[in-house]
Amino acid sequence: MSGFDNFWAVYSNLVLGLGINSLLALSIYLTLSCGMLAMANAAFMGIGAYTAALLTMNYDTPFIVSIAAGMVAPAIVAFIIGKPTLRLSGVYLAMATLAFGEVVRIVVLNTESITGGALGLNGIPQQTQWWHVLLALVVVLLVLWRLRHSRIGRAFESIKEDETASGLMGIDVGAHKMLAFVLGAAIAGLAGTLNAHLTFFIGPNEYGFDRGVDILTMAILGGINGLTGPVLGGTILTLLPEVLRGFADFRLMINGVILVLIVLFLPKGLWDPARIRNWFGKGGKQA
Amino acid sequence: MSATLELKNISRHFGGLKVLQDVNLRIPQGGIFGLIGPNGAGKTTVFNLITGLLPPTSGSITFDGKDLAGTKPHIITRSGIARTFQNIRLFKEMSLLENVMVGMHAQLRYGNLGLLTTSGLFRSEEKRARERARELLSWMKLDHKADDTADNLSYGEQRKLELARALATEPKLLLLDEPVAGMNANEKTELMHEIKQISARGYTIFMIEHDMRFVMGLCQEIAVLNFGRIIAQGGPDAIRNDPQVIEAYLGREDDEPAADGPHGIVTDGAPSAVAAGVVPTSVPVPGAQA
Numbered sequence: 001m002s003g004f005d006n007f008w009a010v011y012s013n014l015v016l017g018l019g020i021n022s023l024l025a026l027s028i029y030l031t032l033s034c035g036m037l038a039m040a041n042a043a044f045m046g047i048g049a050y051t052a053a054l055l056t057m058n059y060d061t062p063f064i065v066s067i068a069a070g071m072v073a074p075a076i077v078a079f080i081i082g083k084p085t086l087r088l089s090g091v092y093l094a095m096a097t098l099a100f101g102e103v104v105r106i107v108v109l110n111t112e113s114i115t116g117g118a119l120g121l122n123g124i125p126q127q128t129q130w131w132h133v134l135l136a137l138v139v140v141l142l143v144l145w146r147l148r149h150s151r152i153g154r155a156f157e158s159i160k161e162d163e164t165a166s167g168l169m170g171i172d173v174g175a176h177k178m179l180a181f182v183l184g185a186a187i188a189g190l191a192g193t194l195n196a197h198l199t200f201f202i203g204p205n206e207y208g209f210d211r212g213v214d215i216l217t218m219a220i221l222g223g224i225n226g227l228t229g230p231v232l233g234g235t236i237l238t239l240l241p242e243v244l245r246g247f248a249d250f251r252l253m254i255n256g257v258i259l260v261l262i263v264l265f266l267p268k269g270l271w272d273p274a275r276i277r278n279w280f281g282k283g284g285k286q287a
Numbered sequence: 288m289s290a291t292l293e294l295k296n297i298s299r300h301f302g303g304l305k306v307l308q309d310v311n312l313r314i315p316q317g318g319i320f321g322l323i324g325p326n327g328a329g330k331t332t333v334f335n336l337i338t339g340l341l342p343p344t345s346g347s348i349t350f351d352g353k354d355l356a357g358t359k360p361h362i363i364t365r366s367g368i369a370r371t372f373q374n375i376r377l378f379k380e381m382s383l384l385e386n387v388m389v390g391m392h393a394q395l396r397y398g399n400l401g402l403l404t405t406s407g408l409f410r411s412e413e414k415r416a417r418e419r420a421r422e423l424l425s426w427m428k429l430d431h432k433a434d435d436t437a438d439n440l441s442y443g444e445q446r447k448l449e450l451a452r453a454l455a456t457e458p459k460l461l462l463l464d465e466p467v468a469g470m471n472a473n474e475k476t477e478l479m480h481e482i483k484q485i486s487a488r489g490y491t492i493f494m495i496e497h498d499m500r501f502v503m504g505l506c507q508e509i510a511v512l513n514f515g516r517i518i519a520q521g522g523p524d525a526i527r528n529d530p531q532v533i534e535a536y537l538g539r540e541d542d543e544p545a546a547d548g549p550h551g552i553v554t555d556g557a558p559s560a561v562a563a564g565v566v567p568t569s570v571p572v573p574g575a576q577a
Contacts, residue, residue: 143403150402150409151388151395151416158378158389165376168338170364170393170456179399 012130014242016198019133020191021238025218025230026140027187032224033153034180035160037090039212040081040097041188043104044074046207048189049196050108050115053124056197063127063197070193071186078185079178086177089163101212108204120203121196128198136194137231140187144227156180188215210252217259223269232271290316290351290367290459290491292337297346299332306332307515310346314460319482319492321506323499323526325535328512330495331373334462338370339363350460365393369458371449373465373495379438383429383448386437387420390455423451427481443474447481454485461485463494467501475501503527511535 008015024045031038052070055061061069085096108115115121147153155176158166167173196202214237222233237258241251262269292314299307306329314320322330335341337348339360348355355363369390378386395412402409424430427447432440437448446466453461466482467475475498482505486492496502502509503523511519511526513535519526526532 146403146409150397150413151392152399152402154381154385154389155392157381157385161378161380162376164340164360165372165378166389167360168340168364168370169390169452170361171389172359172361 013198014238016128016130016133016194018235018238019137020195020198021218022137022231022234023140023187023191023194024215025222025234026144026227027184027191028215028219029224029227029230030144030156030180030184030187032219033148033160034156034177035163036086036177036180037094038097038181038184039094039216040078040100041184041215042207042209042211043101044078044185044188045192045195045211045215046104046108046202046204047074047077047192049192049202049207050121051189052193053121053196053202054114056125056127057121057123063132066127066197067190067193070196071189074185074189074192075182078182082178082181086174086181098209098212101207101209105204105208108207115204118204120201122201124196124200124202126197126200128194133194136190140190141227141231148227152176152179213252213259214255217255220269221258221262223266223271225268226271226273229269229271233269236270291349292368292460292493293349294333294337295347295349297333297336297348298344299329299336299341300344305515307336307343310512310515310517312510312517314491314493316459316491317489318507319486319494319505321502321509322493322495322512323497323502323509324512329515330512331464333512334370334464334495337363337462338368361393364456364458367457367459368462369453369456369460370462371446371453371464371466373468375442375445375449377437377445377448377452380436382434382436383424383440383451384417384420384433386448386452387423387455388416390452391416391419391457394457420451420455423454424448426454426484427451428477443470443478446470447478450481450485454490458490460491460493463492463496465495465497467496467498479505 024041027044028038028041031041048070051073052066055069056063056066081097081100085093085100088096109117111117112119155166155171158169158171159173159176163173192207218233218237219230220233221236222231223229237255240254241248244251244254247254266272268275292312294310294312297307297310297312298305310333312322312333322333324330332341336343337350337355339355339358339362342357350363350366350368353366355366358366378389381389395416397405397409397412421430421433424433427450429440429444429447429451432444437445440448446469450461450463450466463482467478470478479501482492482494494502494506503526506523508521509523509526510517511529511532513531518531518535519529521529
């Protein structure tokens with residue numbers, strides 16, 4: 001048992017990081033599965049983290065209330081910025097949401113009296129337990145699984161493939177895009193809240209462009225044609241820096257290389273059931 | 288109940304280009320109606336206007352007594368109009384069954400929140416949707432491929448799947464945009480049979496088609512569109528013998544000598560070196576003194 005205690009003492013943050021990064025990957029999976037390249041998830045994570053941390057620190061709110069606020073706040077912001085930006089498609093949506101992310105970062109930097117500016121927030125109570133993260137991940141997976149196998153999941157997929165045809169099937173395209181965006185923001189906020197109450201400190205630069213690309217890389221690496229992919233991608237990208245500790249300075253470069261290689265050679269990500277079936281099918285014939 | 292589609296004085300301009308001018312059409316419930324016309328006559332634009340993809344420049348479209356002006360496409364679909372596309376627009380990476388189930392979106396009676404809470408209703412509705420989707424696929428004789436992805440289908444099968452998907456929205460009026468384009472003779476005959484069956488089941492059908500044998504064999508009434516105007520309307524026989532329609536399709540016999548004045552190279556009457564040089568002297572050219 002003491003062996004496990006030792007392991008946990010050293011690696012608990014890493015293990016909880018797996019869950020949090022998986023949540024982040026799932027948050028961008030939602031918008032990607034609807035055919036939208038929205039890059040605001042790092043910002044939504046930040047909005048959730050700051051909202052929850054400020055509530056906990058200033059008003060001593062129960063953790064569950066902080067978590068709820070950390071999900072609702074980014075969802076509301078997503079709804080407001082979604083109204084004008086979700087009309088955009090493709091790279092224009094990516095640009096608009098990236099710009100929004102920068103706006104959030106700069107606002108946090110310049111509201112020192114509330115957010116602590118560049119110094120960030122220090123001394124956030126460490127309230128996140130391992131089972132919080134596990135429970136959050138399980139609940140999110142269950143909700144997304146049900147969504148995926150319902151008319152909403154089919155609507156998302158049809159919108160990804162052909163928006164016009166999808167509308168002519170009686171699907172309210174705008175409302176479904178908004179749903180994916182807002183729900184993604186809430187999940188990102190949940191991840192941000194759990195993370196903030198784990199790491200003791202948060203600062204504005206944690207939620208910038210780098211984090212946005214990280215989140216995207218996790219989802220693309222794992223694959224976005226199911227729920228397994230994002231979790232797998234989140235897991236790999238959390239473990240990779242530990243395995244390649246010697247190359248710490250090149251972490252972002254390695255992430256970039258991974259993104260390029262995946263897009264070039266495995267456009268459907270690592271978790272691609274059709275390809276895996278293919279492998280086994282071929283193996284079976286040879287045997 | 289009469290779900291009549293009515294287009295009144297519909298015009299649609301793209302900039303200075305008048306694609307449709309004062310089009311009047313009435314599609315009563317029941318039966319098969321055709322819209323024919325040469326390429327570029329504006330036929331698909333008519334469908335785009337009806338389904339709300341484009342707003343008309345002027346005029347009104349009513350369906351089932353309701354004005355469709357300014358209505359979003361998904362609302363128009365829910366009011367009972369479904370369509371297929373000239374250039375097939377399937378959800379290619381989804382299975383046939385899923386493609387058809389997407390069309391049933393608005394008929395599933397669990398709410399967006401109910402789907403997380405009401406397990407029983409969710410399951411029974413999803414089951415009903417799957418069964419209905421299989422039934423529609425079987426109408427098109429595609430049920431044996433229900434779990435294949437749509438991009439594995441042949442061209443003719445893709446058109447049939449589009450039809451099944453359109454039927455899944457439970458329309459009163461079905462708009463078919465060139466349903467047999469690119470099909471071979473066998474597939475055409477088969478589809479003709481299937482469209483007759485769909486019509487017999489009580490769906491009103493309004494189709495754009497180039498294949499005359501197909502249109503004449505199926506439609507009770509045909510409208511002919513040329514350069515954005517309806518030039519003729521009536522039964523297949525009337526259309527086949529209408530001089531204006533023959534002209535639109537085959538062209539006027541231009542080389543008959545006109546009763547007065549010259550034809551061929553027409554100069555403006557002034558002596559022109561080109562006209563004088565090129566045109567043989569035996570042909571009388573006014574103004575060119577040989």
